Amino acid sequence: YASNVTITLTAADSGSGVNHTYYQIDSGSWTLYTSPVIVSTEATHTLKYYSIDNAGNTESVKGPFTFKIDKTKPVTTHIFSGTTGNNGWFVSNVTITLSATDAGSGVNHTYYQIDSGSWTTYISPVVVSIEDTHTLKYYSVDKAGNTEQAKGPFTFKIDKTKPMTTHLLSGNIGNN
Numbered sequence: 072y073a074s075n076v077t078i079t080l081t082a083a084d085s086g087s088g089v090n091h092t093y094y095q096i097d098s099g100s101w102t103l104y105t106s107p108v109i110v111s112t113e114a115t116h117t118l119k120y121y122s123i124d125n126a127g128n129t130e131s132v133k134g135p136f137t138f139k140i141d142k143t144k145p146v147t148t149h150i151f152s153g154t155t156g157n158n159g160w161f162v163s164n165v166t167i168t169l170s171a172t173d174a175g176s177g178v179n180h181t182y183y184q185i186d187s188g189s190w191t192t193y194i195s196p197v198v199v200s201i202e203d204t205h206t207l208k209y210y211s212v213d214k215a216g217n218t219e220q221a222k223g224p225f226t227f228k229i230d231k232t233k234p235m236t237t238h239l240l241s242g243n244i245g246n247n
Contacts, residue, residue, distance in 0.1 A: 076109070076110045076116075077110075087125035088125045091104075093122075118135065119132050145217065149167060183207065206227075208223035
């Protein structure tokens with residue numbers, strides 16, 4: 072779940088009627104159920120419960136039922152690698168490595184966009200070889216559906232072409 076979880080228990084007994092219902096969350100104490108219970112802590116939880124009727128018959132404990140809560144968005148970072156030149160320029164291809172973490176449900180997918188291209192699923196480092204000024208944006212989604220806000224644009228510049236100098240000689244030409 073990507074939100075708080077509300078637990079609602081409903082007991083029925085066609086004979087004497089239900090007297091009490093009890094529940095236990097994780098390894099906590101058994102608690103009398105009187106109204107829906109909200110669980111908000113991010114973790115893997117277990118639920119057990121049982122009821123007793125007015126004649127004193129006790130139902131077998133049901134559970135444990137497992138549920139997970141993850142309300143935290145994943146976090147993604149990037150590294151640009153290549154040969155750096157002067158003034159923030161790369162003088163080689165640039166490799167983009169994205170790294171996403173999520174302590175709750177785990178990362179499901181990471182997406183990236185270079186310049187104004189389409190959003191693409193990140194699988195492995197991406198190499199950019201075209202000489203120009205580029206931008207990178209990215210975000211990740213965890214297995215609970217929490218979506219990180221897109222980060223960027225991050226700018227990187229590639230210029231692999233060496234300058235070319237020519238010459239022009241001018242003046243009066245004399246004899247050899």
